[in-house]
Amino acid sequence: MTDAMVTSKPKLTIHLADPRGFCAGVVRAIEIVERALEKWGAPVYVRHEIVHNRHVVDGLREKGAIFVEELDECPDDRPVIFSAHGVPKAVPAEAERRNMLFVDATCPLVSKVHIEAERHSARGLQIVMIGHEGHPETIGTMGQLPKGEVILVETVKDVAVIEPRDPEKLAFITQTTLSIDDTAEIVAALQARFPEIVGPHKEDICYATTNRQAAVKVMAPEIEALLVVGAPNSSNSQRLVEVGRAAGCPYAMLVQTAADIDWRAIEGVRSIGLSAGASAPEVLVDGVLNAFRERYDVDIRRVVTAEENVSFKMPRIMREPA
Numbered sequence: 001m002t003d004a005m006v007t008s009k010p011k012l013t014i015h016l017a018d019p020r021g022f023c024a025g026v027v028r029a030i031e032i033v034e035r036a037l038e039k040w041g042a043p044v045y046v047r048h049e050i051v052h053n054r055h056v057v058d059g060l061r062e063k064g065a066i067f068v069e070e071l072d073e074c075p076d077d078r079p080v081i082f083s084a085h086g087v088p089k090a091v092p093a094e095a096e097r098r099n100m101l102f103v104d105a106t107c108p109l110v111s112k113v114h115i116e117a118e119r120h121s122a123r124g125l126q127i128v129m130i131g132h133e134g135h136p137e138t139i140g141t142m143g144q145l146p147k148g149e150v151i152l153v154e155t156v157k158d159v160a161v162i163e164p165r166d167p168e169k170l171a172f173i174t175q176t177t178l179s180i181d182d183t184a185e186i187v188a189a190l191q192a193r194f195p196e197i198v199g200p201h202k203e204d205i206c207y208a209t210t211n212r213q214a215a216v217k218v219m220a221p222e223i224e225a226l227l228v229v230g231a232p233n234s235s236n237s238q239r240l241v242e243v244g245r246a247a248g249c250p251y252a253m254l255v256q257t258a259a260d261i262d263w264r265a266i267e268g269v270r271s272i273g274l275s276a277g278a279s280a281p282e283v284l285v286d287g288v289l290n291a292f293r294e295r296y297d298v299d300i301r302r303v304v305t306a307e308e309n310v311s312f313k314m315p316r317i318m319r320e321p322a
């Protein structure tokens, strides 16, 4: 290729969100599976995708992990790992009953919400959980308490129709990966209808969700399009797309890899934002950047809104010798 051809590429500024991608809970969960494979050999069973990313799951599968949806798909005599999203109490209870070797890779920030729900319940409060129906984290958190003790609300509209046992004895908790702004509206509706409702001591939406949304919000006025690297079943990735749209970005799309980029849709665009959900590995972001470099004369501007230095300890069983 001649220099003339190189310089004839159109110019594009990529606003690169920082922080983006892997959070501490995801790093820990992946490491648990990797260490389990080293410690006990293959196969190691994993209940549900350890984190919501196909690239990660496929990589672990190649190393000997077997992904299943339910515990009854696992044999008694192989280790099983519970995903970062958390599991209902019935799951470890069943693993114990079957005398299975299991490791809980639930993110400590999800476990924190579980503990909070139990504490409220022990004080006689019924729980309202703000979350997405069917998401494994919601299922896991609701499953910390007996049926009927946790009422799920997904929208402001839901708040108007719920019928708690005693409107004066309520507490709310949230999924960790929600939109900060949408959740604030739901919380306001709950507090308006149930003035006595008790909230979390510290925000349930985690630092990683908060920081990634903040970076997208900051860049939104500067960009004509936003791409978020992440999986369709990744809640925090989907929320980043929504946050971008709500902040005024005219085109915001989720892409799993560079192959998903709709080049036609962004034709003529001169500034683009790029972020990645908490379960998306950086190698996929690099793939997207390289795809842009092939087509454009790229200028990268990092949009730094927070510095993250969070890390979580391995569960004790993974620190003990085999």
Ligand code: SF4
Binding pocket: 023, 024, 025, 026, 084, 107, 108, 109, 110, 176, 177, 206, 207, 208, 209, 236, 278
């Ligand atoms: S997104 Fe937040 S809650 Fe979920 S695994 Fe990452 S740090 Fe934990």
